[in-house]
Amino acid sequence: MVVGLFFVHINVKIMGVSESDSAFGTGYLAHEEKRAMMATMQKVTEQIMSRTQNMTAFDSNDSYVIGLAERQMRANADLREILYNCDKKGEWSGWKGKIDYEAHDGHGQDYRAERWFFLDKDGKAIFKTIEFPLP
Numbered sequence: 001m002v003v004g005l006f007f008v009h010i011n012v013k014i015m016g017v018s019e020s021d022s023a024f025g026t027g028y029l030a031h032e033e034k035r036a037m038m039a040t041m042q043k044v045t046e047q048i049m050s051r052t053q054n055m056t057a058f059d060s061n062d063s064y065v066i067g068l069a070e071r072q073m074r075a076n077a078d079l080r081e082i083l084y085n086c087d088k089k090g091e092w093s094g095w096k097g098k099i100d101y102e103a104h105d106g107h108g109q110d111y112r113a114e115r116w117f118f119l120d121k122d123g124k125a126i127f128k129t130i131e132f133p134l135p
Contacts, residue, residue: 015100015112023096026118026128027085037079040114043135044072063107071113071133078130094127095119100134 029037051065052058060066098116105111112134117126 011104013102015102017100018098020095020097020119020123022092023094023118025085025088025090025093027082028089029082029096034079034082037082037132040132040134041072041076041079044068044133047135048072063105064109064111067105067107067109067111068133071111071131075130075132079132082130092121093118094121095123 048065048069049055051062058065096116096118098114100112100114102110102112114132114134116130116132118128119126
């Protein structure tokens, strides 16, 4: 018995794919990787502030700003977790890599992001992903 089927059309454009690199748990990233993530989050903040004139002209109906801020808050939570665990390099757990892409959010707004993938040692199963919005 089929209760219901949903077909969602997702339009994603891959902009870049990184080389895979060794992973030592999902909470450990190299210093350069963490620095790049923090710089990206700063640029996203600057974009939000520019678009809202430093929050003096905030428009709660601006779905672009709302979507970007939601993605940034999720990414900041993941980044905080990584920074708190940054010195906890575990044993080799598999592979990590990232893709940069463009997509549409639930409001139909275009957005850009990078998604990090942590894979098992065989490279067959993804056990964690993290998305960071791109300005």
